[in-house]
Amino acid sequence: MGSxxxxxxxxxxGAISVINDVSFKVDDGEFTVFVGPSGCGKSTLLRLIAGxxxxxxxxxxxxxxxxxxxxxxxxxxxxxxxSYALYPHMTVRNNIAFALKMAKQPxxxxxxxxxxxxxxxxxxxxxxxxPRQLSGGQRQRVAIGRAxxxxxxxxxxxxxxxxxxxxxxxxxxxxxxDLHQNLKTTMIYVTHDQVEAxxxxxxxxxxxxxxxAQIGSPLxxxxxxxxxxxxxxxxxxxxxxISGAPAAKRNAASIGIRPEHVEFSTTAGEWPCKxxxxxxxxxDTFVYVEGAATGPLTVRLEGEAPVxxxxxxxxxxxxNRLHRFDKDGRSLA
Amino acid sequence: xxxxxxxxxxxTMSVIAWLVALLIFFPILWMFLTSFKTEADAYAIPPKFLxxxxxxxxxAEVQSRVDYVRHxxxxxxxxxxxxxxxxxxxxxxxxxxAFAPTKRTKDLLMWMLxxxxxxxxxxxxxxxxxxxxxxxxxSLWGVGFLLMxxxxxxxxxxxxxxxxxxPVDILExxxxxxxxxxxxxxxxxxxxxxxxxxxxxxxSVILSWNEAFWTLNLTNVNAAPLTNMIASFSSxxxxxxxxxxxxxxxxxxxxxxxxxxxxxxxxxGLTFGAVK
Numbered sequence: 311m312g313s314x315x316x317x318x319x320x321x322x323x324g325a326i327s328v329i330n331d332v333s334f335k336v337d338d339g340e341f342t343v344f345v346g347p348s349g350c351g352k353s354t355l356l357r358l359i360a361g362x363x364x365x366x367x368x369x370x371x372x373x374x375x376x377x378x379x380x381x382x383x384x385x386x387x388x389x390x391x392x393s394y395a396l397y398p399h400m401t402v403r404n405n406i407a408f409a410l411k412m413a414k415q416p417x418x419x420x421x422x423x424x425x426x427x428x429x430x431x432x433x434x435x436x437x438x439x440x441p442r443q444l445s446g447g448q449r450q451r452v453a454i455g456r457a458x459x460x461x462x463x464x465x466x467x468x469x470x471x472x473x474x475x476x477x478x479x480x481x482x483x484x485x486x487x488d489l490h491q492n493l494k495t496t497m498i499y500v501t502h503d504q505v506e507a508x509x510x511x512x513x514x515x516x517x518x519x520x521x522x523a524q525i526g527s528p529l530x531x532x533x534x535x536x537x538x539x540x541x542x543x544x545x546x547x548x549x550x551x552i553s554g555a556p557a558a559k560r561n562a563a564s565i566g567i568r569p570e571h572v573e574f575s576t577t578a579g580e581w582p583c584k585x586x587x588x589x590x591x592x593x594d595t596f597v598y599v600e601g602a603a604t605g606p607l608t609v610r611l612e613g614e615a616p617v618x619x620x621x622x623x624x625x626x627x628x629x630n631r632l633h634r635f636d637k638d639g640r641s642l643a
Numbered sequence: 644x645x646x647x648x649x650x651x652x653x654x655t656m657s658v659i660a661w662l663v664a665l666l667i668f669f670p671i672l673w674m675f676l677t678s679f680k681t682e683a684d685a686y687a688i689p690p691k692f693l694x695x696x697x698x699x700x701x702x703a704e705v706q707s708r709v710d711y712v713r714h715x716x717x718x719x720x721x722x723x724x725x726x727x728x729x730x731x732x733x734x735x736x737x738x739x740x741a742f743a744p745t746k747r748t749k750d751l752l753m754w755m756l757x758x759x760x761x762x763x764x765x766x767x768x769x770x771x772x773x774x775x776x777x778x779x780x781x782s783l784w785g786v787g788f789l790l791m792x793x794x795x796x797x798x799x800x801x802x803x804x805x806x807x808x809x810p811v812d813i814l815e816x817x818x819x820x821x822x823x824x825x826x827x828x829x830x831x832x833x834x835x836x837x838x839x840x841x842x843x844x845x846x847s848v849i850l851s852w853n854e855a856f857w858t859l860n861l862t863n864v865n866a867a868p869l870t871n872m873i874a875s876f877s878s879x880x881x882x883x884x885x886x887x888x889x890x891x892x893x894x895x896x897x898x899x900x901x902x903x904x905x906x907x908x909x910x911x912g913l914t915f916g917a918v919k
Contacts, residue, residue: 362815383821395812399834408830409820456820 311373312386312463312496313338314359319368321351321358321520328354330520331368336464336498336513338373341490344500345507346517347543352500355517356466359498361385372463383412388457389466392473394449396441396456402428403437406455413460427455430489447478454489464496471506483510504544508532516540538639541566547596549633552604556581562634562642569596569610571631576617579624583607585617599623671895678702678888685885701889709872711893718868719897720783721858722851725790726844729798732791734840737802738828742811752803755796763793763856774861781863789861790851798847805839806832845905852898869894 314336321329329351336342344352357363359370361382370378377385388409396405406427410420428434431451441449450470457465467486471479487510490497501507507514508528516523516531516539524531524540535541541549545568553564573579574597583599586606595615599607607625617623634642648656676692677685684695705711740748770789779785809832817831833840855870862871876883876890 360819362818382815382818383823387819389816389819391812391816393810393812395810395816397813397817397831397835399837408817408822412821412823412826456816460820 311338313373314464314496314498315369315371315374316359317369317371319355319358319370320366321354321363322366328520329358329365332517332520332522333368334515334522334525336496338496339494341497341499341510341512343507343511343514344498344517345502345504345514345543346523348502350517351520352502352517353468354520356389356468356498356500360387360389360466362389386460386463387466388460388462388464389468390450390453390457390470392469394441394453394473396449396452398441401438401440402433402444402452402455405441405452406433406459409456409460423459424455427459430458430492431455446474447482450474450482451485454486458489458493462495464498467497467499469500469502471501472503486510505546508544514544516543518543534641535566535633536641538564538566538635541633541635541641547608547610550604550607551635552607555603557634560632560634563637564635564639565627566633566635567627567631569608571628572607572609573626573628574609574611574615575624575626576621577624579626581607581625581627583623583625585619585621585623587619588615588617590614597623599625601625674888674891677885678892680885682883682885685888701885702893704886705876705890705893709875709890711872714867714869714872715893715897717783717862717866718852718870718894721787721790721866721868722848724783724787725794725851726798726847728787729791729795729847730840730844733795733798733802733843734828734833736799737806738832740799740803741806741809742814752800756800759796767860770857771860780861781865781867783866786858786861786866789857790854793854793857794847794850797850798843801843801846802836802839805836805843808839809835841905845902848901849898 316335317333319329319332320327332355344355346352354363358365361377361380361384365378368378369376372385372387397408400408403424406424407420410423415423424437425434428437431454433448433451433455436444436448436452441452444452450473453470470486471482474482483506486497486499499506499510511528513525514528514531515525518539523543524536526534528544531540531544535544538551542551547569549566549568551564551566557563557565581601581604583601583604585597585599587598589596589598593613595611595613595617597609597611597615597617599609601607604625609625636642678701679697679699680691680695681698681700684691687695740752774780774785777785779788813835814827814831817827822830852868853870854868855874858866858868858870859874862868873887873890873894876887
């Protein structure tokens with residue numbers, strides 16, 4: 311079991327409020343991702359849940375029990391750090407076994423559990439090595455191994471993949487996904503990478519300046535952002551935001567349309583534009599255009615699109631995919 | 644450094660380095676040579692460097708006059724004892740300063756260091772009378788305690804600097820793994836800080852070993868370390884340089900040997916690598 315609930319949690323460092331009245335619930339077995347730009351407080355929030363920082367006010371409940379004043383060791387959570395934070399003077403075996411030794415489990419049980427964790431993570435051949443003799447991906451696995459042997463109520467991941475190269479990141483992303491499938495334990499995962507958030511999460515908590523901007527499933531956030539911030543943050547390439555006449559025509563202060571939700575034509579359409587640049591990714595082409603009424607826009611086309619810089623083109627938004635925002639950046643129904 | 648050096652540059656640098664080393668080492672070398680001379684040779688002008696009548700009489704004389712072994716044991720007990728006790732106090736202190744600092748931590752460190760700037764003579768009367776009344780004069784416990792107090796600021800300061808280099812993440816990982824504060828310090832922090840702790844220990848042993856002001860004034864027979872032994876050879880019948888040198892060589896020999904063997908220990912950095 312491992313449900314985690316935050317009630318009006320605040321964290322102040324001196325006069326600066328880092329986490330401002332945050333409330334939400336993570337259900338048992340759910341994969342929840344905290345995402346937001348750097349400095350939004352997502353890592354601090356995770357550290358508050360871990361107990362590595364004390365909350366200034368509010369409550370944190372694990373399985374309905376208030377743990378606000380309980381130390382990190384007693385909360386029954388495991389954490390995987392961005393830096394891996396392995397014990398450099400211990401072998402892989404002892405790194406993984408450390409938590410069990412601290413819990414004074416019998417040696418036989420420890421050996422058994424370490425063996426099992428090592429098998430799951432392909433570390434069996436490396437048990438006698440020290441962290442510095444391992445590659446980045448292997449170190450990451452040791453960090454995960456150390457977390458799983460404790461059989462925690464929930465796993466906390468603090469940007470665990472940001473030190474890995476792109477290919478390894480995708481692979482580890484899948485492995486963490488598999489791990490969640492197998493263990494069905496609650497996981498909270500912090501990242502600034504919205505692609506990681508979209509691909510891994512059951513539920514995403516978007517944070518902005520220490521407050522929750524929106525909570526929802528990846529597709530809810532993609533389809534129904536509650537404001538400009540989430541609209542811009544979720545989705546890649548970023549949503550086009552247009553103000554002025556095209557927005558006024560639709561009774562909004564600004565409108566948003568995703569690059570993949572427009573009709574693109576060389577002959578006719580609503581917004582006449584000039585091509586600035588196109589990026590060919592093979593499966594997709596991103597065309598960057600400049601419109602007289604709209605300003606710069608990004609258009610995503612499937613496959614290869616033969617367009618030339620300077621060419622005149624027309625962009626028309628799909629009305630049912632259009633997002634409308636009021637002057638404060640909130641979504642209009 | 645990726646600077647390329649020509650062979651001639653490297654040779655020049657080596658020669659200079661050797662000369663500087665010799666210059667620094669020379670007094671000890673001279674003392675060592677003098678300890679094997681007769682008193683007449685020790686005073687000879689021009690000085691005799693290697694070609695003199697080598698004799699071990701001085702060492703025999705030292706041994707016959709004083710109990711070298713007892714002084715040496717006292718020195719070892721005092722410096723090692725003061726050191727171990729100091730570390731037991733300093734490790735938790737440095738932990739809290741490095742990993743749970745407050746606004747006043749920097750001031751506290753400065754204040755601790757500033758106590759080292761006060762001359763011992765300034766508090767001599769106070770300490771002497773305290774020890775007199777407390778029956779602590781000439782006792783190993785009393786002097787050892789004093790040596791520990793004297794070196795504590797430096798031990799804390801040095802450990803603090805070493806601990807600062809240890810990534811907090813690793814300690815936090817231990818906390819998440821269920822380690823109590825005590826276990827965190829014993830099983831994670833201390834092993835990672837071994838090179839730092841070792842060099843701190845060496846320095847503090849040397850400082851205690853060399854301490855003369857307090858040991859001369861507070862000890863007499865039972866707790867007298869090697870510094871007292873050397874002093875006892877200086878005044879009464881005028882200066883006997885060869886004899887004094889022999890006593891001095893005997894006094895510094897143990898610490899010199901320890902230092903020699905722990906060199907590699909100190910340099911070897913076995914800590915970092917788990918954190919990118």
